[in-house]
Amino acid sequence: AQKVTQAQTEISVVEKEDVTLDCVYETRDTTYYLFWYKQPPSGELVFLIRRNSFDEQNEISGRYSWNFQKSTSSFNFTITASQVVDSAVYFCALGRNMLTFGGGTRLMVKP
Amino acid sequence: NAGVTQTPKFQVLKTGQSMTLQCAQDMNHEYMSWYRQDPGMGLRLIHYSVGAGITDQGEVPNGYNVSRSTTEDFPLRLLSAAPSQTSVYFCASSYTSARGRVGYEQYFGPGTRLTVT
Numbered sequence: 758a759q760k761v762t763q764a765q766t767e768i769s770v771v772e773k774e775d776v777t778l779d780c781v782y783e784t785r786d787t788t789y790y791l792f793w794y795k796q797p798p799s800g801e802l803v804f805l806i807r808r809n810s811f812d813e814q815n816e817i818s819g820r821y822s823w824n825f826q827k828s829t830s831s832f833n834f835t836i837t838a839s840q841v842v843d844s845a846v847y848f849c850a851l852g853r854n855m856l857t858f859g860g861g862t863r864l865m866v867k868p
Numbered sequence: 869n870a871g872v873t874q875t876p877k878f879q880v881l882k883t884g885q886s887m888t889l890q891c892a893q894d895m896n897h898e899y900m901s902w903y904r905q906d907p908g909m910g911l912r913l914i915h916y917s918v919g920a921g922i923t924d925q926g927e928v929p930n931g932y933n934v935s936r937s938t939t940e941d942f943p944l945r946l947l948s949a950a951p952s953q954t955s956v957y958f959c960a961s962s963y964t965s966a967r968g969r970v971g972y973e974q975y976f977g978p979g980t981r982l983t984v985t
Contacts, residue, residue, distance in 0.1 A: 790972045802976040803956065814888065848910055854899040854918075854962045855926065855970045858910035 763859035778834040780849030792850040874977035881949040889944040892958030899962045900942040904955040949984045
């Protein structure tokens with residue numbers, strides 16, 4: 758069975774602070790994919806990133822960066838210089854085509 | 869492309885009623901899935917399909933039926949609604965690879981908010 762744990766249920770920061778959202782996963786598969794999705798208050802699910810299990814390079818996209826560490830089964834997400842528009846629920850997920858999701862982390866960025 | 873569409877957006881049912889949530893995609897994706905989202909539990913897989921005519925159960929299939937007669941459509945049927953089925957339902961589609969690009973990420977519809985009283 759696969760499992761994704763997002764231990765932080767809620768995080769509150771002040772604008773311009775950096776924030777890291779943690780994701781730990783369990784799987785017996787040797788080939789797998791990890792994902793992050795954003796769910797803003799409007800409710801839709803927005804795809805942010807896909808990472809396969811063979812690629813442990815960190816990725817940066819603007820203010821977003823992702824740290825994948827296979828040795829600790831973690832795929833953490835950092836937002837640098839957070840903005841109010843980053844306020845959302847963020848989900849980490851694992852799988853291929855059919856995904857197992859973590860419980861989500863609600864990020865609140867205050868002005 | 870409209871992407872993944874779902875109807876209705878909102879629905880209120882009484883216990884014991886049945887209904888069908890509609891889902892359609894126009895991206896020719898082979899995979900389609902239904903998830904439900906409950907507070908604090910993330911999204912959980914109800915049923916999925918790997919192609920027309922092929923469906924299988926996910927993590928929480930009880931009380932739901934699906935069928936997939938075409939690539940485009942994947943309706944979810946609630947047989948006899950219960951208050952425990954109050955949730956937000958998301959339909960998603962995905963592909964493995966196309967034109968040399970690896971897929972796997974879910975393309976989600978806008979969701980259906982269902983309340984069972």
